[in-house]
Amino acid sequence: MRKIKEYLIEKLLFSSVLITVGVTLGIIAVLGFEAFRFFNEVSIVEFFTDTQWTPLFTDKHYGILPLLSGTLLTSFIAIAVALPLGLSIGIYLSEYAPKKFRKTIKPLLELLAAVPTVVYGFFALIVVTPFLQGFIPNLSSFNSLSAGIVMGIMIIPFISSLSEDALHAVPYALREASYGMGATKLQTAFKVVVPAASSGIIVSIILAISRAIGETMIVAIAAGQQPRFTLDPTVPVETITAYIVQVSLGDVQHGSVEYRTIFAAGITLFVFTFLLNTYSYSIRKKYQQRYE
Amino acid sequence: MEITMEKIADKKTVVHQTNEVNQASKIEVKDVNVWYGDFQAIKGINMNIKPNTVTAFIGPSGCGKSTFLRLFNRMNDYIDTHRMEGKIKINGNNIYKKKVNVEELRKEIGMVFQKPNPFPKSIFENVAYGLKIQGIKDKKFIIERVEKALKQADLWEEVKDNLKKSALALSGGQQQRLCIARTLAVEPSIILMDEPTSALDPISTSKIENLIFELKKKYTIIIVTHNMQQASRISDYTAFFYIGELIEFGKTKKIFTNPEHKRTENYITGRVG
Numbered sequence: 001m002r003k004i005k006e007y008l009i010e011k012l013l014f015s016s017v018l019i020t021v022g023v024t025l026g027i028i029a030v031l032g033f034e035a036f037r038f039f040n041e042v043s044i045v046e047f048f049t050d051t052q053w054t055p056l057f058t059d060k061h062y063g064i065l066p067l068l069s070g071t072l073l074t075s076f077i078a079i080a081v082a083l084p085l086g087l088s089i090g091i092y093l094s095e096y097a098p099k100k101f102r103k104t105i106k107p108l109l110e111l112l113a114a115v116p117t118v119v120y121g122f123f124a125l126i127v128v129t130p131f132l133q134g135f136i137p138n139l140s141s142f143n144s145l146s147a148g149i150v151m152g153i154m155i156i157p158f159i160s161s162l163s164e165d166a167l168h169a170v171p172y173a174l175r176e177a178s179y180g181m182g183a184t185k186l187q188t189a190f191k192v193v194v195p196a197a198s199s200g201i202i203v204s205i206i207l208a209i210s211r212a213i214g215e216t217m218i219v220a221i222a223a224g225q226q227p228r229f230t231l232d233p234t235v236p237v238e239t240i241t242a243y244i245v246q247v248s249l250g251d252v253q254h255g256s257v258e259y260r261t262i263f264a265a266g267i268t269l270f271v272f273t274f275l276l277n278t279y280s281y282s283i284r285k286k287y288q289q290r291y292e
Numbered sequence: 293m294e295i296t297m298e299k300i301a302d303k304k305t306v307v308h309q310t311n312e313v314n315q316a317s318k319i320e321v322k323d324v325n326v327w328y329g330d331f332q333a334i335k336g337i338n339m340n341i342k343p344n345t346v347t348a349f350i351g352p353s354g355c356g357k358s359t360f361l362r363l364f365n366r367m368n369d370y371i372d373t374h375r376m377e378g379k380i381k382i383n384g385n386n387i388y389k390k391k392v393n394v395e396e397l398r399k400e401i402g403m404v405f406q407k408p409n410p411f412p413k414s415i416f417e418n419v420a421y422g423l424k425i426q427g428i429k430d431k432k433f434i435i436e437r438v439e440k441a442l443k444q445a446d447l448w449e450e451v452k453d454n455l456k457k458s459a460l461a462l463s464g465g466q467q468q469r470l471c472i473a474r475t476l477a478v479e480p481s482i483i484l485m486d487e488p489t490s491a492l493d494p495i496s497t498s499k500i501e502n503l504i505f506e507l508k509k510k511y512t513i514i515i516v517t518h519n520m521q522q523a524s525r526i527s528d529y530t531a532f533f534y535i536g537e538l539i540e541f542g543k544t545k546k547i548f549t550n551p552e553h554k555r556t557e558n559y560i561t562g563r564v565g
Contacts, residue, residue, distance in 0.1 A: 173409035177471070180365060181422040181478055182399035191425065196412050 031270060034263035041257050047264065053227035053243075055261045056252070062261065064268055066227035070144065070237035071269070074219050075212040077148025077233060078155060082208055085152075086159025087201065093160070094167035095189045106161060113157045121221030124150035129222065142224030142236035151218050158208040166200020167193055199283050206280040210273045216241035240269045316343035316512045317383050317400070317481040319364065324378035326359055326536075328371070333359045335536040337378075341529070346504060346513045348523035348544065351533035352559065357516050360533065361484050364514065365401040366394050382482070399426065402475030406487040408467035410459035410474075415451050418459045418470055422478035437477050445473035446503055465496025472503065483507065485515040489522065501526050520560060524548045532556045 039047070042062045050063025089109065093102045128146040133139045139146075170193050178188040194201070216239075224236025225246055238246075244262045252258045319341040326334035333356045341347050349357040359368065366387065368374045379386045387397055399422070410418050419438040428434060438455075442448040447469040451462070459470055468488060475483060485504075489497040504513060504526050517523050523530055524544060531541040532555070540547060540556045551557045 171409070173405060173407060174411060176367065176403075176405060177409045177411065177474075178421070178425075179370070180367065180398055180403040180405075181425065181474070182395045182397075183421075183425045184395055187425050191421070192411055 028270070031263055031267045034260050035267040038257065038260035038264040041260075042264075051229040053238075055258045056247075056250075062264075063229075064240075064265065066229040067238060067240045067243055067265060068268070069229050069231065070219075070223065070227065071213055071239040071241070073231055073233065073237060074144045074148045074151060074223055074239055075209060077145060078151035078212040078215075079205070079209055081149050081152025082155045082159050082212075083205060086156045086204075086208070087163055089156070089160035090163035090167055090201075090204075091189055091194065093164045095185060095193060102164075106164065109160055110157045112154060115154070117154065117215065117217035118221070120150050120154050121147075121218040124218055124222035136234060139234045140224070140236050142222065142226075143234050144219075144223050144237045145233040147219045147221075147223035148233065150222065151212055151215055154215070154218070155208040155211050158211055159204045162204030162207065163197070163201045166197040166204065169200070170196045199286060203280045203284050206276050206283075210276040210280075213276070214241065214269065214273050216245060220245045240265045244269075316510060318343045319482070319512065319514075320379075320381040320384075322379040322381070324360075324363065324376070324380065326356070326363070326368070326377075327373075327375045329373040333536050334363075337538045339531065339538060339541055341512060341514065343512050344508055344510075345528040346508050346515065346526055347529040347531060348527035349514065349516045349531050349533060350518075350520070350523050350559070351539075353518075354535075355533040356536040357531075357533045358486055361486055361514060361516050364482065364484055365398050365403055367403065369394065399478050400480050401482045401484060402478060402480035403484045404468070404471055404475055404486070404488045407491050408464055408471050410462070410467050410470050412458065412460055414456045415459050415462070415470060416455040419473050419477045421474060426478075438473075441473040441477035442470075444476050444507070445469045446499060446506075447473055463496070465492050465499060468492060468496065468500060469503070472500070476507075480511070482512045482514070485513065487516050487518060490518060497522075520548075520562075532559060534559075 047062055047064055049065075050061050051065050052061035052063050053066045054061045093106065097105070124146045125141075128150055129139065129141055129143065132146055136145075174192055174196060175188050178192045179185075183191070219239045220242040223239060223242065225238050225242060226236040227238040227243065228235060230237065243265055247259070247262045319339075321337055321339040321341075324334055324337045325332065337360065349361060351357050362368045363376065363380060364382075364387075368376070376388065378388075380388060382401070386392075411421060413421070416438055419441050420434050423434050423437060439448065439452075442451065447466060450466060451457070451470075459467065462470060468491075472483075472488075489500050492500070501522065504515065507513060508528075515523075515527065527544045529542065530544040530547040532539045532547065532551075532553075534555055540551060540553050542552075547556060548560060551560065
């Protein structure tokens, strides 16, 4: 009797693994299948070289570059905001802050990532854009700058928290060795601790980039819905994610080429985040080996 | 070369009044008490340490010998609850005066730790670290110093073809000699060693003991050890600590053959501790 129970529990646990893996594979399969059908009708060369994305207009162009540039531009701005701030916070908390302060402030910072992204989106649109228009008069009401900045604030805890963990994991003995040779705290932090934690810091940055690239709500609300092949942060752009939202909510006929564009866009996005996650996973594995 | 040496000599203002570089220092300890919060870890210690000698600190675990050792380069400063009273004079200058620049002091007083703690950098970068943080940029000078320090630490022959290799790839014993080389590269006048061989095998240990014997010619060395044989082999003077007090301090030969206190004798002969 007990044996049967053990057997059933084991199978039950295994089936939950199976379901999760199965669902993931299923999503990838659907993405791949629909994207494949899309590329039967639109050449892959046009997809990657055409600089216009107008599947919903009469003059149809299927160039992913405008969506890609919108995605990369907003993500770049987000990282430009989050990297210096997040890393400074990480270094301060790990190397300078009193223990008590670190213990209180870290969960508070992580709250930033817990704010619903729709709130961030409205914040970008209603607060940040009007504020920035005070300095940049020709800033459109939808633009990648404020969407990027707000997205940067959202991903700060990814960088600050994970890099703080990496910095904190550096053995105290290394700091002592550095202090013992007459190094200041600043020299020790930047010449010993940060290099020793570099792999963990890189992982944190990659995860933050991956999160920014996949972020949907903020850019859909604040960056606009105009696919535009540009690096100008003051004009409306459309990201891959925002386009997918637009089509999913719109009245595009199922099974049409227009409908399949979201799978082509989706698989492009997936390849990006998949590569980033795989890269960060391989770095993390190396890093774990080093401290064991 | 000349100019660089002068620059360094100028910086040595904490414990050296003269321009002479790398001369072993004498140490005077006067009425030193240390507390961690309410706990008194060091109780009224007085001690004089002569230049170019090896002094061993022995005593059971928790007797305060490591705490005491770390007073000489102010490594205890980072412990929040740490409080210190008294004077420690190196070449006549009290290192606990407010004006003292702790970073400058630590360039004069090198430290080797219990577990080898090389930086996750190349062998060369490890030894060059102390020079680079002083702002020295003269590459030729750094290369010469690194070679000299590695030779002094008896590691040069083993690593001279692999200076770019990661220090973490070295064996434990090699790593500890690298840490000694790293300390020597800055040319301190005192070297503090906190159980430097406790994590090493007997062969590596004897290499480091031979090294200490050589280094004594140029440096003043203080070593904390749990190994009685080691203390008797390598030290000129021995200090026996017991629960924060200095029970006995004198020539090693005398301490080990004819100790004045019963406690010292019990510890050395293995009856206590």
